[in-house]
Amino acid sequence: MLVKTGLLVTSNPNRLGIILPQIKHEIESILYIQVLNALREPFGNFYPNMFSSWPKLSHIIKGIYTQAAKHCQNLDVRVLLSGLKYKNKLIYTEREVELVIFDEKYASDEVQKFLSTKLVNISKDYKILTCANIAAEPISADLEQKNDKVYQHTVLGGTFDRLHLAHKLLLSEAALRSNSKITVGVTEENMIKSKILWELIEPLETRMSTVENFLKDICPELNISVVSIEDPFGPTQHDPTIDLLVVSKETIRGGEKVNEVRKSKGLPLLDLVAVDLIDEPAQNPHEEKKISSNTQRMRLLGTLLKPVKQNLNLPKRPYVIGLTGGIATGKSNIAKRLQELGAYVIDCDKIAHGV
Ligand SMILES: CC(C)(COP(=O)(O)OP(=O)(O)OC[C@H]1O[C@@H](n2cnc3c(N)ncnc32)[C@H](O)[C@@H]1O)[C@@H](O)C(=O)NCCC(=O)NCCS
Ligand SMILES: Nc1ncnc2c1ncn2[C@@H]1O[C@H](COP(=O)(O)OP(=O)(O)OP(=O)(O)O)[C@@H](O)[C@H]1O
Structure with a gap:
């Protein structure tokens, strides 16, 4: 069961x-x-x-x-x-x-x-x-792990939309390397508007609480602080207690910029640890090679985002469907197909042009 x-x-x-x-x-x-x-x-x-x-x-x-x-x-x-x-x-x-x-x-x-x-x-x-008797290679320590330092206060940042396995890896790295505190900066709306399908990004509160719940679950002994950030620096630009920034191979440059800002303010520089990128194992054509929130949002297109609310007071017909979207997202196309299925289409664009 x-x-x-x-x-x-x-x-x-x-x-x-x-x-x-x-x-x-x-x-x-x-x-x-x-x-x-x-x-x-x-x-x-x-x-x-x-x-x-x-x-x-x-x-x-x-x-x-x-x-x-x-x-x-x-x-x-x-x-x-x-x-x-x-x-x-x-x-x-x-x-x-x-x-x-x-x-x-x-x-x-x-x-x-x-x-x-x-x-x-x-x-x-x-x-x-x-599930016993499964043959496997014996496990081994990572001898390549050159920096195995543990820090007082580790930090990392991200959008963390639909928290995926690579985000979890980054958060785990920061948790493994901290013996006291971990701070996570989560991007506010001003930082997400250039992303693909940003309208579908989860609300800030959801993203923050998902990150916090995950960390509390995997390592509740740590002092966990999840804050919102309006720029790529967040608390790193003023907090002298932070000593490690965890990034990925693609955000190392952002990490270096953090240190440039800290240097200009006379704050101690942060050690940087970069995790490898985790690839998307079921990559479709036109999707990113790495596991990515962008891909997850694109895969949502054409799916039901939340269950349809039953309202018994509504008559069964006619249904009023609002069709909205950015430029060239396919509104006219969908309207045409609905029309072919018997829908009556009111094109507000045309009405507005006629006013
Ligand atoms: C400005 C930042 C925070 C914006 O985050 P972004 O929108 O890229 O977040 P996103 O949720 O997409 O990813 C979060 C982190 O997970 C990493 N990540 C995403 N996908 C993968 C993957 N498949 N494999 C490994 N890591 C991944 C990203 O590289 C990033 O480091 C970031 O890009 C950045 O520049 N980081 C370095 C500086 C920093 O951390 N500043 C904040 C300090 S509080
Ligand atoms: N499902 C789809 N798959 C691939 N291409 C599509 C799809 N739907 C629409 N297109 C293409 O995208 C383009 C824009 O479509 P359409 O004119 O329907 O968008 P629109 O949202 O009505 O645009 P406008 O902003 O001009 O009102 C057209 O070239 C159309 O053929």
Whole structure:
């Protein structure tokens, strides 16, 4: 039976390419992923010799979100970081977990103890699924990770429309590298008007609260501040406590500009960490190569944005349809097709010209 929220406990994320296609039809909404090498204590001590610092885990998180992009883009996947960062933590999830999936066969008393003592928000009627015996490469630390510094106060910025897996990767990088505070700048309306189909961008409040909820879910121990920004600099132009800016390979230049502004104001320069771009695995012709909010908005065209409200007081006919849109968006074309289907068309453009 389909559940809303699932939790996958994996001891080897390299198995995800096989597990995700098997479990994606079991879950409707949120899939939490907790990486753990064993259910035994010390809980959260995830391959301690290999991952001596949190940023060394970055490539594992990237691997998970890349697999999620390939296999289950319609699920809201959230890789939990608390259990990786802090030893002996309980697993807390904002949503109640209804299905727990393991990628190893554990003894049933071990499973029971784990569920009852470590999993805080679990449904009374939870179900368990085991996907065992899946061969995979052993996991390894990212030896390429040259800067594995952790900072007091990390920052990042973006529009974060329809929060996608690449946004989650960026937010996770900032969370892995922070031992205290994380600030996220979210663009206000003045900064989004040059974007494709900007009219379809979610309202600022929605984008801000989605970012905040995501961060609170994956790492509630951090002091999280989500602010709106009216320019590409946001709080970085006056806050001396910030010490790291997380960008992607395409926004490094923006990061350098932030440092130019800080230099001119006598503020300490920020370290920059750039995450790689995550590609769109199901790219159609004319779509961007990377996972992108623009693509998501374009894919919305021709779909119902929200369910039609039933109003029993309305007569069944005639329907009044308002047809609006920018220049050359196809209004006349659609009006012609509706006319062919029997609609009576009132062209306000023509009426206005005649006034
Ligand atoms: C001006 C800014 C913030 C506007 O954000 P933008 O509209 O590009 O946001 P968007 O939601 O599209 O992306 C947010 C971030 O995710 C990155 N990102 C988007 N898609 C992908 C992807 N497929 N793979 C990896 N990263 C991605 C973007 O490069 C960006 O860094 C940004 O472009 C910028 O210049 N950043 C550097 C400076 C900065 O962070 N300033 C704000 C400080 S509070
Ligand atoms: N669904 C579609 N797919 C591809 N091309 C389209 C589509 N709909 C319209 N077009 C093309 O886009 C162009 C503009 O279409 P149309 O004249 O219907 O737009 P409009 O919104 O009425 O423009 P105006 O701003 O002049 O009122 C035309 O060349 C039309 O053939």
